[in-house]
Amino acid sequence: xxxxxxxxxxxxxxxxxxxxxxxxxxxxxxxxxxxxxxxxxxxxxxxxxxxxxxxxxxxxxxxxxxxxxxxxxxxxxxxxxxxxxxxxxxxxxxxxxxxxxxxxxxxxxxxxxxxxxxxxxxxxxxxxxxxxxx
Amino acid sequence: xxxxxxxxxxxxxxxxxxxxxxxxxxxxxxxxxxxxxxxxxxxxxxxxxxxxxxxxxxxxxxxxxxxxxxxxxxxxxxxxxxxxxxxxxxxxxxxxxxxxxxxxxxxxxxxxxxxxxxxxxxxxxxxxxxxx
Numbered sequence: 001x002x003x004x005x006x007x008x009x010x011x012x013x014x015x016x017x018x019x020x021x022x023x024x025x026x027x028x029x030x031x032x033x034x035x036x037x038x039x040x041x042x043x044x045x046x047x048x049x050x051x052x053x054x055x056x057x058x059x060x061x062x063x064x065x066x067x068x069x070x071x072x073x074x075x076x077x078x079x080x081x082x083x084x085x086x087x088x089x090x091x092x093x094x095x096x097x098x099x100x101x102x103x104x105x106x107x108x109x110x111x112x113x114x115x116x117x118x119x120x121x122x123x124x125x126x127x128x129x130x131x132x133x134x
Numbered sequence: 135x136x137x138x139x140x141x142x143x144x145x146x147x148x149x150x151x152x153x154x155x156x157x158x159x160x161x162x163x164x165x166x167x168x169x170x171x172x173x174x175x176x177x178x179x180x181x182x183x184x185x186x187x188x189x190x191x192x193x194x195x196x197x198x199x200x201x202x203x204x205x206x207x208x209x210x211x212x213x214x215x216x217x218x219x220x221x222x223x224x225x226x227x228x229x230x231x232x233x234x235x236x237x238x239x240x241x242x243x244x245x246x247x248x249x250x251x252x253x254x255x256x257x258x259x260x261x262x263x264x265x266x
Contacts, residue, residue: 035164035165036165038161039161039165039193040197044200044203044204045207045208048208050203051199051202051203051209052196052197052200052203053196055192055195055196056162056165056166056192056196059166059167059168059190060165060168063167064167071171071172071178072171072172072178072182073170074172075190075191075192075219076218077217077218077219078195078216078217078218078219079215079216080199080214080216081212081213082209082210082212082213083211083212084211085208085209085211129218
């Protein structure tokens with residue numbers, strides 16, 4: 001989802017708890033696995049996608065689901081619930097929602113939910129807790 | 135012959151280390167499409183309370199996830215992780231991630247990511263579930 005003008009970044013006031021913010025497709029292809037390996041080394045098992053790579057895919061989906069954003073947002077906390085494993089070559093479908101927002105002590109707290117599915121199976125779901133910059 | 139079934143979770147999640155230099159942070163930005171200038175732009179980051187670029191929180195968290203996966207070999211469905219990013223980590227820091235078993239019945243570990251000086255940057259729990 002994109003705000004109408006490039007200068008029209010997503011601000012705290014734009015978020016509505018419960019609203020879907022976007023859907024993103026993430027391919028667990030050879031290029032992605034090579035990028036992962038360049039940082040973290042050889043995966044534990046060649047027939048399974050590393051669990052951490054699923055977390056990276058979650059972050060990509062969260063980043064791509066809605067743009068543009070103000071610079072300087074802070075990732076403050078994270079929950080993760082793993083489900084079925086994924087294999088190299090699978091394509092995951094991610095759904096990103098706004099779970100909650102709260103203005104407290106001059107900080108704009110926004111919690112996002114992300115679910116990654118492989119077909120009908122949940123692969124990973126979790127919450128991204130942020131302090132939004134604007 | 136086949137591997138014996140697990141009868142207990144390991145007491146420790148053996149620590150893994152990663153030198154989170156600018157190259158690793160750039161590579162992680164490319165992997166996740168997270169180009170927040172707080173991680174990549176020295177001028178921008180210098181004007182924030184952090185004073186310099188910091189690594190992505192999940193760059194460190196994923197080192198902990200790697201350590202968990204190496205410790206248990208197969209990540210069980212139902213694995214739950216909950217962490218807070220308690221301290222920013224400057225780019226160029228070597229980080230260390232691991233964990234210690236706190237509740238054998240539920241397979242709950244205290245997990246961490248820390249700097250080479252022992253400052254905790256990510257703190258939380260990982261629950262693998264009951265065995266058998």
